Amino acid sequence: MAPFDPVSAAIGGALIGLAATLLMVLTGRIAGISGILGDLVDRAGLDRAWRLAFLAGIIAAPLVFAAAGHGLSAPAMPGWSIVIVAGLLVGFGTRLGSGCTSGHGICGIARLSPRSIAATLVFVAVAMLVVAVTRHLI
Amino acid sequence: MRILSAFLCGLIFGLGLVISGMTDTTRVLGFLDVLAIPKGAWDPTLVIVMAAALAVSMPGFMLAKRRSPLLANAAAWPTRKDIDRPLLAGATLFGAGWGLVGLCPGPAIANLATLSPAVVLFVAAMIAGMMAHDVWRRSAARRDIAVAADG
Numbered sequence: 001m002a003p004f005d006p007v008s009a010a011i012g013g014a015l016i017g018l019a020a021t022l023l024m025v026l027t028g029r030i031a032g033i034s035g036i037l038g039d040l041v042d043r044a045g046l047d048r049a050w051r052l053a054f055l056a057g058i059i060a061a062p063l064v065f066a067a068a069g070h071g072l073s074a075p076a077m078p079g080w081s082i083v084i085v086a087g088l089l090v091g092f093g094t095r096l097g098s099g100c101t102s103g104h105g106i107c108g109i110a111r112l113s114p115r116s117i118a119a120t121l122v123f124v125a126v127a128m129l130v131v132a133v134t135r136h137l138i
Numbered sequence: 139m140r141i142l143s144a145f146l147c148g149l150i151f152g153l154g155l156v157i158s159g160m161t162d163t164t165r166v167l168g169f170l171d172v173l174a175i176p177k178g179a180w181d182p183t184l185v186i187v188m189a190a191a192l193a194v195s196m197p198g199f200m201l202a203k204r205r206s207p208l209l210a211n212a213a214a215w216p217t218r219k220d221i222d223r224p225l226l227a228g229a230t231l232f233g234a235g236w237g238l239v240g241l242c243p244g245p246a247i248a249n250l251a252t253l254s255p256a257v258v259l260f261v262a263a264m265i266a267g268m269m270a271h272d273v274w275r276r277s278a279a280r281r282d283i284a285v286a287a288d289g
Contacts, residue, residue, distance in 0.1 A: 002159065002162070002164075002165070002249065002284060003185075004183060004272050005159070005284065006183075006186050007151060008157055008159060009158045009159065009186035009187050010157020010160060010161070010186055010187075010189075010190040011157055011190075011267040012144050012153075012154045012155065012156070012157035012160065012187055012190075013154065013186060013187035013191040013193075013194075013195070014154070014190045014191065014194050014286070015151070015153055015154030015158075015171045015191065016151055016154035016155065016158070016187065016190075016194075017152075017190065017191035017193065017194025017195035017198065018145045018150060018155050018176075018194050018195075018198070018247040019148070019151035019201065020191070020194075020198070020201065021150070021194060021195050021198025021201075022143070022146075022147050022150065023143075023144065023151075024145040024198070024199060024202040024207065024213065025201070025207060025208060026140075026143040026147070026176060026207060026208050026209050026210075027140055027143055027147075027207055027209050027210050027212055028145060028206070028207030028209075028210040028211075028212060028213035029144075029149060029210075029214055030215075030216065031147065031154060031208050032241075033243040033244040033247060034243045034268070037243060037247065037264075037265070038268045038270065038272075040270050041268060041269060042172075042268075043272070045181060045268075049140075049141050050140055050144040051144075051156070051214075053141045053142070053145040053148065054144040054145065054147060054148035054151075055145040055148060055247055056145055056147020057144070057145040057146060057147065057149035057150075057151065057152060057153035058148045058149070058151055058155070058244065058247045058248050059150025059152070059247060059248065059250050059251050060148075060149055060157055060251070061148075061149050061151070061155065061248055061251070061264065062152065062161065062248055062249070062251035062252065063245065064153065065153060065156045065157070065209060065249050068254050071161065072172070072251065072252055073252065073254075074249070074254035074256075074257065075162055075163040075164070075240075075241070075249055075252070075254065075257065076162075076163050076164050076193065077239065077254065077256035077257065077260070078162065078238070078239060080256070080259060082238055082239065083239060083256050083259050083260050083263065084259065084260075085238065085244075085263075085265045085267070086178055086234075086235040086236075086238035086239040086241070086260065086261070086263070087234030087235065087239075087260040087261065087262065087263025087264040087267060088185070088235070088244065088263045088264070088267040088270070089180045089231045089232065089234050089238070089267065089269070089272070090158045090231075090232055090241070090242065090246075090260075090264050090267065091234035091235075091264035091265060091266060091267020091268040091269075092228075092231055092266075092267035092270055092271045093174065093227075093228045093229065093230070093232030093233070093234070093262055094228065094230030094243060094268070095228065095267070095268045096224050096227055096228030096231065096271055097224065097225050097226070097227070097228020097230075097231070097232055098224075098225060098228065098231040098265075100207075100232060100242050100243045100244070101236075101242040101243075101244065102190045102242075102243070102282025103141050104229075105187070105188065105249075106192065107193045107199070108193065108216070109170060109192060109194055109214075109246075110195035110196045110198070111199055111204060112175065112218065113219070114219055114221060115195050115216075115218060115219065115221055115225055116227065117222070117277075118221045118226065119225055119226070119228070119229040120229075121141040121234050122226055122229035122230055122233060123229040123230070123233035123235065123236060124231075124255035125233065125257045126232075126233025126234055126236075126237065126238040126272075127170050127228050127233040127234070128170050128171075128172050128237065129233075129237070130170075130233070130234050130236075130237025130238060131167055131170040131171050131172075131237045131254060131255035132171070134146065134237070134238070135167075135171055135173070136173050138169070
């Protein structure tokens with residue numbers, strides 16, 4: 001594992017906060033990735049163009065970073081069956097719970113929304129529990 | 139102008155994810171692994187990322203609330219305050235999926251750039267999960283209307 005790098009973490013985090021602020025100041029939208037993607041693929045999805053542009057920007061980011069001389073490496077992933085189950089859970093769960101790490105964790109907590117604070121506490125706690133079970137019990 | 143702004147915001151957001159290491163599943167799982175704390179092998183990166191993001195977005199949102207958006211007629215601020223069952227059930231399911239792989243929606247999308255087949259599969263399953271939810275919600279809503287009509 002790469003060593004803990006607090007400076008990169010702080011710079012990257014600040015950029016995420018800046019992007020969320022800019023999206024609100026400019027377009028009046030919450031930078032919640034699951035909401036942006038979910039409404040893009042929804043049959044009744046409105047305003048598809050800006051959603052697609054925002055997601056395209058996210059995909060372009062690692063390419064820009066790689067072009068600047070840094071590497072582009074695929075993340076470590078488990079077996080396919082776990083990938084499918086996890087993907088379904090993340091997709092269904094973020095729609096049912098109206099948000100993910102960005103919409104609840106960053107934008108919602110920044111607004112001091114009780115819903116987002118509750119959701120973030122729950123998904124972080126459950127994820128920690130799942131990791132504890134899969135890494136240390138099984 | 140609106141489309142270009144959205145693209146640039148996505149680009150800055152994605153660069154933040156990449157620079158902070160949040161696209162690295164090992165790092166995210168390293169944070170979620172709290173049993174590693176006593177062994178000194180815990181990765182606190184996500185705490186710093188979250189704190190730095192909030193340090194910018196909190197004052198940023200306060201400023202944004204005072205005026206209407208520059209490129210839209212009105213801001214789409216969420217209005218709900220109630221903590222209901224779907225919110226908590228959804229957060230539980232999402233947390234379970236997040237803990238299994240270490241990918242949440244933002245980093246999953248960013249990692250599509252690597253063309254990793256496993257990431258493409260994850261995103262496809264995630265979209266399928268989202269669409270399944272929407273289909274289920276619509277059929278549940280139709281059932282409710284039918285029951286109301288019968289009653």
